[in-house]
Amino acid sequence: MTPSEGKVVTVGVTGASGAILAQAALRLLDADPRVAQVHLVVTETGLRLFAHELGIVAADPKQLPALITGMRTTKIEVLSNKDVGASIASGSYPVDAMVVIPCSMGTLAAIAGGTSDDLLARAADVVLKEGRRLVLAIRDTPFNRIHLENMLRAQQAGAVIMPAIPSYYHQPKTIDDLVAQYICRVLAQLGLPQQQQYQWKGQGKSKAQEA
Numbered sequence: 606m607t608p609s610e611g612k613v614v615t616v617g618v619t620g621a622s623g624a625i626l627a628q629a630a631l632r633l634l635d636a637d638p639r640v641a642q643v644h645l646v647v648t649e650t651g652l653r654l655f656a657h658e659l660g661i662v663a664a665d666p667k668q669l670p671a672l673i674t675g676m677r678t679t680k681i682e683v684l685s686n687k688d689v690g691a692s693i694a695s696g697s698y699p700v701d702a703m704v705v706i707p708c709s710m711g712t713l714a715a716i717a718g719g720t721s722d723d724l725l726a727r728a729a730d731v732v733l734k735e736g737r738r739l740v741l742a743i744r745d746t747p748f749n750r751i752h753l754e755n756m757l758r759a760q761q762a763g764a765v766i767m768p769a770i771p772s773y774y775h776q777p778k779t780i781d782d783l784v785a786q787y788i789c790r791v792l793a794q795l796g797l798p799q800q801q802q803y804q805w806k807g808q809g810k811s812k813a814q815e816a
């Protein structure tokens with residue numbers, strides 16, 4: 606499949622806690638027939654979090670997609686965060702949407718400040734200037750005033766602020782249940798609704814009727 610036959614999505618991964626969120630998103634994007642290409646940019650601290658939280662350590666960055674997804678994948682291309690001249694650094698390159706997951710307060714600040722001093726921040730800046738979809742799966746708690754102001758700034762520039770806050774009304778039993786439903790909501794924001802996304806039907810139905 607070529608990019609003209611499917612969506613091109615950039616996934617940025619930073620050093621906020623939640624490497625499992627990046628892993629779940631990449632697995633679904635890799636398996637999604639509507640997606641032709643995924644460009645993956647991981648910050649230095651993002652690599653550290655993959656190691657710390659998931660035990661994923663790649664001797665060569667090119668091994669990352671297979672290690673993260675557990676599959677042999679040709680759809681996910683790793684780009685160096687230092688390479689501000691990569692394809693996704695230019696608005697002329699047809700990226701459909703970008704998600705930063707998880708998104709640290711540091712990278713949120715870089716995006717809100719338009720610093721563009723690494724590939725991830727530049728790619729996000731480009732997505733905003735081109736009027737494309739940018740979803741920021743921010744994670745920290747509690748937030749200070751600087752975080753909140755940066756969120757507002759990014760949102761006013763067009764980003765979707767999608768904190769890594771799971772829902773509970775679908776009655777999750779495991780961490781994977783929590784993660785899966787949050788990731789479905791994130792992908793829906795990227796224009797890729799998932800079949801397995803839980804939909805609240807109101808409280809008129811009992812559990813037995815739902816089954």
Ligand SMILES: Cc1cc2nc3c(=O)[nH]c(=O)nc-3n(C[C@H](O)[C@H](O)[C@H](O)COP(=O)(O)O)c2cc1C
Binds near residue numbers: 619648708709713745
């Ligand atoms: C184990 C660990 C967990 C962290 N969790 C968070 C977090 O949840 N949110 C956050 O904003 N920063 C967190 N940090 C701090 C960021 O990694 C740090 O600010 C880093 O400079 C962010 O850089 P990056 O956005 O380029 O990855 C964490 C750091 C470590 C080592």
